[in-house]
Amino acid sequence: xxxxxxxxxxxTHAQKSSHIxxxxxxxxxxxxxxxxxxAFSDIFSAVLPNWEESKIAALVxxxxxxxxxxxxxxxxxxxIGVHAGGGSIVPITGFxxxxxxxxxxxxxxxxxxxxxxxxxxxxxPIIVAGTVSSVLTGLIYWIVGLF
Amino acid sequence: xxVGNQTYLLDNNVxxxxxxxxxxxxxxxxxxxxxxxxxxxxxxxxxxxxxxxxIQMQRFVIGECLSRVNVNPMDCxxxxxxxxxxxxxxxxxxxxxxxxxxxGLYNACATxxxxxxxxxxxxxxxxxxxxxxxxxxxxxxxxxxRYPLELGTQPTPESQWTVTGSxxxxxxxxxxxxxxxxxxxxxxxxxxxxxxxxxxxxxxxxAASNTIISHFRDTGRSPDYYDMIITGDLGRFGxxxxxxxxxxxxxxLDNLNxxxxxxxxxxxxxxxxxxxxxxxxxxFAAYLYKKLLDKSLKKILFVPTGAMLSKDSALQGESIPxxxxxxxxxxxD
Numbered sequence: 001x002x003x004x005x006x007x008x009x010x011x012t013h014a015q016k017s018s019h020i021x022x023x024x025x026x027x028x029x030x031x032x033x034x035x036x037x038x039a040f041s042d043i044f045s046a047v048l049p050n051w052e053e054s055k056i057a058a059l060v061x062x063x064x065x066x067x068x069x070x071x072x073x074x075x076x077x078x079x080i081g082v083h084a085g086g087g088s089i090v091p092i093t094g095f096x097x098x099x100x101x102x103x104x105x106x107x108x109x110x111x112x113x114x115x116x117x118x119x120x121x122x123x124x125p126i127i128v129a130g131t132v133s134s135v136l137t138g139l140i141y142w143i144v145g146l147f
Numbered sequence: 148x149x150v151g152n153q154t155y156l157l158d159n160n161v162x163x164x165x166x167x168x169x170x171x172x173x174x175x176x177x178x179x180x181x182x183x184x185x186x187x188x189x190x191x192x193x194x195x196x197x198x199x200x201x202i203q204m205q206r207f208v209i210g211e212c213l214s215r216v217n218v219n220p221m222d223c224x225x226x227x228x229x230x231x232x233x234x235x236x237x238x239x240x241x242x243x244x245x246x247x248x249x250x251g252l253y254n255a256c257a258t259x260x261x262x263x264x265x266x267x268x269x270x271x272x273x274x275x276x277x278x279x280x281x282x283x284x285x286x287x288x289x290x291x292x293r294y295p296l297e298l299g300t301q302p303t304p305e306s307q308w309t310v311t312g313s314x315x316x317x318x319x320x321x322x323x324x325x326x327x328x329x330x331x332x333x334x335x336x337x338x339x340x341x342x343x344x345x346x347x348x349x350x351x352x353x354a355a356s357n358t359i360i361s362h363f364r365d366t367g368r369s370p371d372y373y374d375m376i377i378t379g380d381l382g383r384f385g386x387x388x389x390x391x392x393x394x395x396x397x398x399x400l401d402n403l404n405x406x407x408x409x410x411x412x413x414x415x416x417x418x419x420x421x422x423x424x425x426x427x428x429x430x431f432a433a434y435l436y437k438k439l440l441d442k443s444l445k446k447i448l449f450v451p452t453g454a455m456l457s458k459d460s461a462l463q464g465e466s467i468p469x470x471x472x473x474x475x476x477x478x479x480d
Contacts, residue, residue, distance in 0.1 A: 003339045003340040004340075006339045006340075006341075006353065007339065007340055007341060009388075009391075010341060010346065010349040010388065013384070013387075013388070014304075014305050014346055014349060014384055015304040015305055015384060015419075016304065017303065017304055022301070072297050072299075073297075075297060077297065077299045078296065078297045078298060078299045078300075079299075080299060081298070081299020081300055081301060082299070082300075082301055082302065083301075084299070084301075085301035088299050089299060089300075094299065097297070097298060097299050098298060100297070101294070101295040101296070101297035101298040101299075102295045102298070104295065104296075104297055105290060105295035105296060105297065106295075108195070108196045122294065122295070122298060
């Protein structure tokens with residue numbers, strides 16, 4: 001059997017993820033996380049009527065990051081992720097999970113060279129991509145503004 | 148005695164005098180739950196890290212395997228084995244507690260097959276007693292090959308679950324009513340170009356089929372010579388693929404089984420099944436050895452399989468080479 005034939009065989013016969021199930025799960029869990037965020041936003045706006053919208057948004061993000069980190073710490077977030085997939089990775093709680101989980105994992109190699117050094121092994125690429133794309137966007141805005 | 152290209156049949160009797168198995172808590176709920184000699188109550192097993200737990204697992208399994216037949220570790224001529232973790236730390240560190248000459252081995256998940264092949268050759272020669280042990284641990288393997296444990300990722304349907312467990316056997320010249328290692332076919336490293344680290348069954352199946360077909364060609368035996376042909380950790384998809392590959396070459400393996408596919412129950416559903424260097428040694432020491440002892444199995448071809456990848460080789464886009472060693476285990480009468 002040729003290598004190419006074999007690779008084709010494996011690709012056609014290997015079990016695929018069921019798109020419908022994974023989509024429903026991701027939609028439901030991702031949507032639920034967003035609803036929780038919206039609920040916090042509404043509660044904070046009601047409790048703190050004098051606060052600007054941007055401050056409320058920051059407060060909501062902080063609350064959601066705390067919840068994501070807390071659920072990671074008590075070993076719940078990874079169990080949600082098994083079913084939800086992208087639904088629990090994409091929201092900001094997923095970002096918290098991607099920072100806290102390596103911090104927990106590598107804590108055994110020490111605070112400095114373990115936890116602190118390896119805290120961003122998963123989230124690092126997202127931070128780099130976010131920073132670079134924001135610089136590029138700023139440049140484009142600046143150039144457009146010149147004319 | 149060499150037969151054919153890569154098969155060796157042993158001239159002297161090499162008995163498997165003792166075996167001992169230790170299963171993790173998740174494995175203890177699997178299909179072989181009544182067969183395990185000991186079960187861990189949790190993954191950390193009162194150790195300060197999962198790596199320490201894996202060291203402790205090997206130490207425990209080797210100790211119990213020997214004390215079961217009243218053999219002092221100092222009376223063994225060699226201790227050999229391996230695992231999946233960097234520089235085979237679990238095996239080497241557990242060996243520091245035994246005053247037994249030590250040889251560390253690595254063939255990924257096929258290490259137990261490698262250990263049985265080398266160990267039986269030594270006992271076929273001048274060695275009296277050789278202990279072979281391998282282990283794997285879900286948490287140490289996840290950290291080594293994949294992501295932090297608490298990261299909320301979704302496993303793909305082709306992925307496998309690393310078995311937390313360890314199995315040890317004592318190979319000995321001492322005659323008795325034990326199964327024997329009669330020979331082996333050493334596998335070649337085979338790479339058909341698959342590069343998805345989540346589908347190791349597919350990557351290892353060509354190596355397993357190559358070894359098994361070479362074994363039949365070398366020995367002139369047919370698959371029905373054996374009561375069971377059992378591979379290490381191909382998983383369900385890998386096992387089906389192996390069956391297909393062998394059938395294409397004219398060998399219909401009706402008696403084919405796979406430790407990885409069998410180790411978990413249908414209710415547990417961890418992807419395609421179990422994997423890891425401890426998968427086949429655990430199933431061998433727990434289930435196959437007992438079946439050989441009570442004579443419900445008499446001749447088996449035991450084929451541990453391994454995927455020789457590292458996290459870096461996968462990231463660098465390299466394909467995954469596979470290996471498999473076939474060990475003939477038979478009992479008299």
